[in-house]
Amino acid sequence: MYSGIVAMALMAVFAVVFLYALHRLTAVAASPVEVLPAQSGWMPQEHALSRFHVRWYMASIVFLAFDVEMLFMYPWAVIVIERGLSAVVEMFLFLGALLVAVVWAWREGAFRWA
Amino acid sequence: MGLTDALAGLALRATRVLVVEAPGQWPTRVVLEEKMLRRGWRPAWTPGDADVLAVCGVPGPELAQLVERLWEQMPGPRVRAAVTSPTAVTSALNEAAALLLDTPAHRTDARERAQKPQIPAVMDHGGHGEMGNHGMDHSGMNHGGHGGMDHSSHGGMDHGDTDQPLSGDEDHQNMDHSGTDHGGHGGMDHSSHGGMDMAPEGIPLAQGGEDRDGLGVDVLHLPLGPVLPFWPAGLVLHCSLQGDVVIDADAAVVDGGSHGVGIRSRHSGLVPAAAVRCDNLVALLALVGTQDLAARARSARDALLRGDRAGPQRAVERLHRVVRRSIILRWSLRGVLPLTPADLERHSLPDRCLGDAYDRLLSLVERVRAEVNGANPGAPVGTERVPWDVVPHLVTGLEIGTVRLAVASLDLDPFPAVHEVGHA
Amino acid sequence: MVAAIVFWGLAVVAVAAGVAVFVVDSMARATYALAVSFIAVGALIILLQQSYLGVITILMMVMEMAVMAVYMVMFMGMNPALMPMDMTHGKKTAIGASTGVFVLLASGALLIPWPERRGVPPEDLTNALGLEIMGEKMLVMAVVGPVMVATIVAGVVLAAGRTRYDRLGDDLRRRPADDPQPGGIGR
Amino acid sequence: MPETVLTTVPAGWAALAGIVLCTLAFFAAALDSALSARAEGAGRGGWLAPAWSTARLLRQRRRTVVAADTLLLRVGAAGMLVGSFLMVAVIPLGRWTLADLDVGVVWFNTVDVMVWALVWLAGWGANSVHGLVGGYRFLAHGLAYELPLMFALVAPAIAAGSLRVGDAAGAQDRLWFVVWMPVAFVIFLVGVTGFSVWGPFAAALGADVAGGVLAELSGVDRLVMQAGRYAFLAAGAAFSVPLFLGGGAGPFLPEWAWVAVKTVAVLAVLVWLRRKLPVFRPDRFLEIGWVVLLPAAVAQDLVVSLVVVWKG
Structure with a gap:
């Protein structure tokens, strides 16, 4: 069942390797040149790799809590037809509670830049 | 081959x-x-x-x-x-x-060619072969005239730069920085200037700093301009970033603005004002991301420079219609740098800056439209200009994309701005 | 035969990437080494013919690691990429504990008389999983729901520097809300 | 529940699938540059411009920034191309498919989540402020579009009672899903533009941060990343066909031809929209995603499941 996917992955790796190999032949030089980061020509005052301040950390907390729900959602989707209305009611009560929490978080400003 | x-x-x-x-x-x-x-x-x-x-x-x-x-x-x-x-x-x-x-x-x-960039060995020692230049610009132009205003509008922002004019020692800008931010490590930073730890490849590591939400993580310095797409020529905005928010900024113009003066007098008479405004329109529309509108403004600009009349009229008319009706364009620009009449007063800005970026876009398009139709030639380029040195006060605290939109919406006229500096 | 080779290949990748987490000198590399390790584990689960569990493991872990990376980078005590770092703490206790647990689990795996399989797995495993969740294990979901709501509320309360009172004023009536970044819905 | 019989072709056909995907990606790039050239009144640079750009990037030297994390950078750039290949593996072309996974929809979702990691890695690895800002911007967009996209993917699965892509296509023999789940379809397309870093979601590569994640890439590094974006766009468009547009259903033409026609049509719309829409700024779109798109997607799922229960 997964042989097709493995074959596709091999194809993709082949395509990437092919492009890099072709580039070695056609580029004006095969080795990369080392440069300063683009800052309109100014010397960088420090390395960019640093403790980057994430402005949306609250949204990511809500996201992580919410996306656990998807674990249930996919298997549930398959059996709605079999289980009928009870499954629908149970799942959407569950989702409704989560959406209430989301609306609450929205009012707290969780989806804004800190 | x-x-x-x-x-x-x-x-x-x-x-x-x-x-x-x-x-x-x-x-x-x-x-x-x-x-x-x-x-x-x-x-x-x-x-x-x-x-x-x-x-x-x-x-x-x-x-x-x-x-x-x-x-x-x-x-x-x-x-x-x-x-x-x-x-x-x-x-x-x-x-x-x-x-x-x-x-x-x-x-x-x-x-x-050189396979590696040349990095001055004394980078982390506060020695600024080339940094010195812009340090001078700062203290000479920005802090000189507006020192008090600068501090008040930045609120409690504790930053090395503010010490600088007081000490009057531009060459030690970096030292001041690390000194104030990291009392304990300051000495180590400078004594071991060859040390690979604090400055891999000769470039220092980022240092922490205060921020409005209390997370004191690293500050990055990013100069915006002068070579940046859709950016007013010659302007440099030295930004300090916490994440993608500009927490502090300093404006300058390259070469202290002294270089462009002579050239300006040779060329400026040839340029219709509407074309310059169309070009500013291109910048704003391109930064918003509406490619087709930007392309339309650009072709109107080129047609105006060719001396064409009817083409630009049609193009600007259509542009005006789309800008006025587009809900999504309005959504993108509403609330970007809103300026009240009191703000205009305080920063001595012209009336056309009133409102937010969408209002300014609309008024810009309307002015171009009036000029192209010849009904009202409008003010010539250069009067009613927005002084470039207020930009830092306006954009501090904004996300970097918003900063770019705000600057583009102000319709800074590039070369008169530079010309003015000659007198400063 | 092929299955055995693939199994061992993935197992080696999973362990090697796990080791790399503690060896590399960059938070980004460490986090994504962990992601690679999880991807290999997910592939192993797929190899056990648990398609849904394997694929969802990869999905969730890549997503969590993408978010975790930015936290690891942000809250590290020093530069997260360009300084030598050590991800371990309390080495002696940690090594002792982990060796002990490993020996316990490995000997358990090897020595326990595993039962023979009775019956056959259902035709459609995802379907069976769904029926389980909505059927006898409904209690699990009923519990997980409030727990997730509580997680959202607690997380936001703990993380928020500004609450609704800062935004909307003491009587919650200020419109538009006062936010550091203007614009958006309900501005 | 109608059962469709998909033929799983031997793995060797992956070569053909790869070529088809690259052709579609090239079509997207060509259409985009043709539209650009027309709008800008450019003298040259129409349909063949992507070929010339490819030649240019193959000739151009690669570069690395001082102290950059080159490994992560290259993984991020090349990973985009690899990811798009993995995504199309589960899309049936008429009756044939390479991998008829029983969890095909989840597989698609998994691959699109990989883009989070790839774009961030490419932005981080460059050791450049522009790239860094771009990479983090993409994650902010991801937080906003990913959950709505997941719920949009669930809607066809509910109606088909299966996570198999082929079953979803087969369940539409009377009425295409796009007709009675339009909200899910639109949100799905939003998600596709999102994980392709395309058009409104190209803030990570925006002009305001001088190209963002792409700012420091040159030569073949840039080529694979850009090709990956177009390939992802093509893969996303192709996936909408079995999920919402009835798969290979249609008169006169054979099934594989209908899949191709529909894919090209969706792809053309996505490419065309890029020039019309502004970039969604991440700080504003975050709220839109959570407060508008997510409830809309959940409501769509509710409607779909009620309809399914009522009918069945």
């Missing part, structure tokens, strides 16, 4: 050009952009994507140094084009095209 020659011929059609506009060279840059497009060449946004480095006009000493460093950052094949005036554009582009095809020369260049 038939393959490489064929490749070079094909590659030439997709050439990308990094355009550097020396202050006062607006007409040259605009003609260059138009001629590039005729060949299917497009502007590059960074040196990493550029094949040609086209310098419009003769840069002053500071800009020349920046250009030199941009040249070093280009991957190659790379070609320099000196475009001294609007009339020199075609020949400069022809020459660049011919040079781009010379593969053996580019192979030689790739072999013989």
Whole structure:
């Protein structure tokens, strides 16, 4: 069942390797040149790799809590037809509670830049 | 080697050009952009994507140094084009095209150029071979006149820069920084200037700083301009970033603005005001991301410069209609840098800056429309200008994309702005 | 035969990437080494013919690691990429504990008389999983729901520097809300 | 529940699938540059411009920034191309498919989540402020579009009672899903533009941060990343066909041809929209995603499941 996917992955790796190999032949030089980061020509005052301040950390907390729900959602989707209305009611009560929490978080400003 | 020659011929059609506009060279840059497009060449946004480095006009000493460093950052094949005036554009582009095809020369260049950038060994020691320049600009122009205002509007922002004019010692800007932020580590930082720990490859590591939400993580310094897509020529905004929010900024113009003056008097009379405004419109619309509208404004600009009348009228009319009706454009620009009459008063801004970015876009389009229709020639370019040195006070605390929109919406007139500095 | 080779290949990748987490000198590399390790584990689960569990493991772990990376980078005590770093703390206790647990689990795996399989797995495993969740294990979901709501509320309360009172004023009536970044819905 | 019989073709056909995907990606790039050239009144640079750009990037030298994390940078750039290949593996072309996974929809979702990691890695690895800002911007967009996209993917699965892509296509023999789940379809397309870093979601590569994640890439590094974006766009458009547009259903033409026609049509719309829409700024779109798109997607799922229960 997964042989097709493995074959596709091999194809993709082949395509990437092919492009890099072709580039070695056609580029004006095969080795990369080392440069300063683009800052309109100014010397960088420090390395960019640093403790980057994430402005949306609250949204990511809500996201992580919410996306656990998807674990249930996919298997549930398959059996709605079999289980009928009870499954629908149970799942959407569950989702409704989560959406209430989301609306609450929205009012707290969780989806804004800190 | 038939393959490489064929490749070079094909590659030439997709050439990308990094355009550097020396202050006062607006007409040259605009003609260059138009001629590039005729060949299917497009502007590059960074040196990493550029094949040609086209310098419009003769840069002053500071800009020349920046250009030199941009040249070093280009991957190659790379070609320099000196475009001294609007009339020199075609020949400069022809020459660049011919040079781009010379593969053996580019192979030689790739072999013989410096394979690593030159980083001054004393970078982390507060010695600023080139940093000194802009340090001077700051203290001389920005803090000199507006010292008090600067501090009040930045609130409690505790930053090394604010100490600087007091100590009067520009050369030790970095020392001040790390000294105030990290009392304990300051000494180590400077004593071990060869130390690989604190400055890998000769560039210091980022240091922590205060922030409005209390998370004191690292501050990055990013100069916006002068060579940046859709940015007013000659302006430099030295931003301190916490994440993607600008927590502090300092404005300057390259070469202290002294270089562009003479050139300005030679060319400015030839440019219709509507064309300059159309160009500012291009910048704002392109930054918002509405490509088709930006393209329309650009072709109106080029037609105006050609002296065409009817074409721009139609184009501007349509532009006006779309801008007024587009809900999604309004959503993108509403609330960006809202200015009340009191704000205008405080920063001595002209009335046309009233409202938010969407209001300013609309008023800009309306002014262009009036000018193109000839009903009301409007104020000539240069009067009612927005002073560039208020920009830092306006954009501090905004996310970087919002900063770009805010600056573009202010309709800064590039070369009169530079001209004014001569008197400062 | 092929299955055995693939199994061992993935197992080696999972362990090696796990080791890399503690060896590399960059938070980004460490986090994504962990992601690679999880991807290999997910592939192993797929190899056990648990398609849904394997694929969802990869999905969730890549997503969590993408978010975790930015936290690891942000809250590290020093530069997260360009300084030598050590991800371990309390080495002796940690090594002792982990060796002990490993020996316990490995000997358990090897020595326990595993039962023979009775019956056959259902035709459609995802379907069976869904029926389980909505059927006898409904209690699990009923519990997980409030727990997730509580997680959202607690997380936001703990993380928020500004609450609704800062935004909307003491009587919660200020419109538009006062936010550091203007614009958006309900501005 | 109608059962469709999909033929799983031998793995060797992956070569053909790869070529088809690259052709579609090239079509997207060509259409985009043709539209650009027309709007800008450019003299040259129409349909063949992507070929010339490819030649240019193959000739251009690669570069690395001082102290950059080159490994992560290259993984991010090349990973985009690899990811798009993995995504199309589960899309049936008429009756044939390479991998008829029983969890095909989840597989699609998994691959699109990989883009989070790839774009961030490419932005981080460059050791450049522009790239860094771009990479983090993409994650902010991801937080906003990913959950709505997941719920949009669930809607066809509910109606088909299966996570198999082929079953979803087969369940639409009377009425295409796009007709009675339009909200899910639109949100799905939003998600596709999102994980392709395309058009309104190209803030990570925006002009305001000088190209963002792409700012420091040159030569073949840039080529694979850009090709990956177009390939992802093509893969996303192709996936909408079995999920919402009835798969290979249609008169006169064979099934594989209908899949191709529909894919090209969706792809053309997505490419065309890029020039019309502004970039969604991440700080504003975050709220839109959570407060508008997510409830809309959940409501769509509710409607779909009620309809399914009522009918069945």
